[in-house]
Amino acid sequence: MMKPVYISSACAITPQFSFNPAEFLQPLVSSSDGKLFAAEPDYRQYINPVAIRRMSRLMKMGISSGMRALELAGIKQPDAIITGTGLGSMTDMEHFLKDMIRLNEETLNPTYFIQSTYNSVNGWLAMQTKCTGYNQTFVNRGLSLELSLLDAQLLLQEDEDVHNVLVGAFDEMTPDYFIVKGKVDYWKKSIPASKDVLKYSDTPGTIGGEGTAFFVVSDKPENFVCTIAEVQVDLQPDKELIKTMIRELLQRHSMEPTDIDVLVTGMNGDSQWQPFYDEAVSDFPDSTAVAGFKHLTGEYPTAAGFAFWLATQLFSHQEIPQDVLIKGTSTKSIRNILIINHYILNTVSLSLLRK
């Protein structure tokens, strides 16, 4: 069994007011066109204004949330930086690709090419924090964040010089991306208000979204929000297998279903996957609070980042906002949270967080 590791800070830029919120998820943001875009903060506090001008939005979002997570943890320089992204900077990729086609491969701007590389955010964060330690980028669809967290856990076990790891994830929605994935039926044909999408889980498709989330993961239990007890990833689990996975995970931590105070689920209103979530939560008592969040963020490969951020907020506030509560109530104290997340291309993760 691995040593426990701790989340000492969390920062997220999402379609909701999560970056520097006055109130917990208030006021709620909703959209009516099938996709949600992040509420972008003022970046000047975190990135040199000269650099900002040439930077694409996902880079700005990623770097700012990374710097903010460090600030919240009171750390100037992490010992390692690990990021996960399903798609990297789509805006830069699209820009360079369409220019290349339009200009018949002549006189292209290298900035878009450089920024489209998947490791550009962690490279920049290393440069800005002068962090010469371990630096890694996972690009594994719906598990990119979870694998980054696992890597951080490994690193904190094996390297005695590593104490604080900056771990983050970022993905963006673009108008092109929305069109492209619409052709393989990612989205709902009849588009509801995004905040209501979970009420339409009898029809296929979901809504698209984006966001970044960064965390300082540490081996020291000082000023920590919660412990990452375990992150487990798998591919193509069926309805039966997910129940077994959950049962075994709880057993490994000597826990019963009743010990879980909140299930944070990645339900996204898609009828294809709803039975999977229904089955996953079916072994838990009716009193267990079930929360959802993809009606607040939309679906994207690293949406689990919002779930982890939400979990840290639930631990801190000790209450579940009505807007995320799908089932159960928010009366008892919140000590154990299980995140269950599925992504479109058949990946699933289970993450157990404990206060």
Next chain:
Amino acid sequence: MADRIVVTSFGVFSALGLEKEVQMEALTGSRSGLQHPRYLNTVHAPEFLMGEVPMSDSDLADFLGLPVGENGYTRTTLLALVAMRELLKDVDKSLLADHQFAFINANTVGGMCSVENMYMDFIGEESEGPFTKYIDTLDCAESTQNVASYFGLKPWMATLSTACSSSANAIILGERLIRQGIVQRAICGGCDAMSRFTVNGFLSLKNVDKEPCKPFDQNRSGLNLGEGAGYLMLERESDAIARGAKIIAVLSGYCNSNDAYHPTAPSPDGAGAYRTMNKALRKAGLEPAQIGYINAHGTATINNDAAEGLAIQRLFGANPPLFSSTKPYTGHTLAAAGAIEAIFSIWGMNDGLAYPNLNFRIPMEELEITPVQTLQSGLEIKHVLSNSFGFGGNNVSLIFSKA
């Protein structure tokens, strides 16, 4: 003493070919795989030399027993499948049972080689057509999942992308997963097919040479791009011995470190490359003098070779181990380079060879050291160092030792 992690199988597919014998013939006979691309449909084909794998997509599909034509497989995946098949030739599939092994893959642009030719259909009016098979192929994990399913494997999977050090990082991650007991074996490496996107990206950075590249030469003026795939199987030495496997090499040290200097350029004094090589040596418990050959990153860009050369000089002194870059043979295979060059290094170590650094003529003004110019054979090499340095400052050094 802690169990050592060893290499027990490999598969490399590059512009030099697929079988070890064929590629060794090229490496020892100073035969470069660079040519004007025949299959990459770029306007720059007549102007630039590239390390293109000498097979069309249809040839590759046919070779793999896949339907020819728009089969939903990108060239990235096809290259990966061929290299993986080569690796698996001598591996008992029962060793790769569920969750007992990991497949750590790496690439830089996923299926861009296919997507770039269909993108206007992707975003156009039509919602039906052969292009829909490729819509989910842009991301990097596409090749990872397709390789696993083609061979009927259900490994613990991860995909990495740290530019030119991607597959070297895959090797490190595999080692760590085995050491921590997460898996028993790991197949690690990377794949990248050339795409117009990448070719034009490097052209826009103005660091591509029209001539065959000249690593560590005073008159070097950039890299040649290439493509390919390379994978190594790692396991504990005790496991390899228990099953009677041939141990090809020991992965004795490594380091992943960041330059923290500039998005696309290394620190000019080579501080990042120095740190990475030095830490890898310390991890391996070796003195610099024990390294018998260095397979340099050696892209032949102005910046890389200056920084890397200075770092080698600082760490190893004025009489460093034999070193060369094999990129004039294969082109820069980007995400695949770390794994391909690791395997080339191991072959050289086991056969007592140091490959010539093609196209080197004039020593660099700022360096006292020069790369290997003619094939060196009959060497007693116990340890080799392989460097991979990428955009974003992502540096990796790997050290392999004789079994």
